[in-house]
Amino acid sequence: MITGVPGTSGDGGAGAAGAGPIRLARPDVGADELAAISEVLESGQLTMGPWVETFEEALARAVGTAHAVAVSSGTAALHLAMLALGIGEGDEVIVPAYTFPATANAVELCRGRAVLVDVDPETFLVRPELVAEAVTPRTRAVLAVHLFGRPVEWEELQTAVPQDVPLVEDAAGALGARYRETACGALGLMACLSFHPRKIVTTGEGGAVTTDESELAASIRRLRHHGIAGGTPADIPSPGLNYRLADVLCALGVPQLERLESLLAARERVAGWYEERLAHIVGAPGVSEGDRHGWQAYVVTLDRRDEALAGLRAEGIEAQIGTYAVSALTAYRHRGSFPGADRAYARALALPFAGTMTEDEVDRVATALVRYA
Structure with a gap:
């Protein structure tokens, strides 16, 4: 099995005597992915070829939508979704105050205003x-x-919102998750996904927009390809961007989509090991009854978060803050008070997490963490 390592801000380290570092994330990729990539390389068509459509069709089936449009990143997906809705000067889009900044950035890059709303510091x-x-x-x-x-x-x-206000999912970490009986990615007017190496399915970098609306899908396809519309001669009714996802990257994702269920089951197993060891020691993640967690990350909460983060890293265990309180960033200051986001920002800790982790590795992380609980 080949395991890759995404870029992280963890500084690694030698770890305990005789123990190697435990990475924050390890993509579960192997022979099938190599074979698919090899096929693309042998074809000589590395982009704008058949693997993009194959990946999109597999993704639409996995989510349960009529359309999936592959793009170059989860951030690109968010940006294109906002452009497709016509977000512009003076428009407001409601965004959680605790999220990766790309969610808010996509709105502001369209010259709209990200209106921050507080979160529950326990569920995030x-x-x-x-x-x-x-x-x-x-x-x-x-x-x-x-x-x-x-x-x-x-x-x-x-x-909570009027019917004419569309709900768009930032489902970057929720492929495979379900709200009751509906897959995340098929709940809103559109959904935006990411295939960064910390996600359950990875293309290295990549993203997608899923939707049941044909006109929105067509708009996003144009916008990802410079705004070029089909026809003879081709035309650009309005400017677009180069947010395409290459075939060689889509080929990496296709075999993983085919085994999405087993990838999620592996993460559920690792989450269960963590739960057994940590549930009564730190704030452990959960899910509402009837829902299925997508387990993009395993994020706990504790008061001595910064001490724990430094201590784990000193032992060769990569860990990271959960994510950002957007209002704490210079670009979004002076937009209100968000005590829930501030509390989550100060207490959330992402532990090493991957379907390829062993129970011994989970033991080592838990043993190191309880010193700070």
């Missing part, structure tokens, strides 16, 4: 009642983040 998810309070006549959309793979309380969120 946006609070629907606060979303309702944030809606104004300028609200054009809500970006709902299934953070770390935990589904948003979708029905509550739907009732």
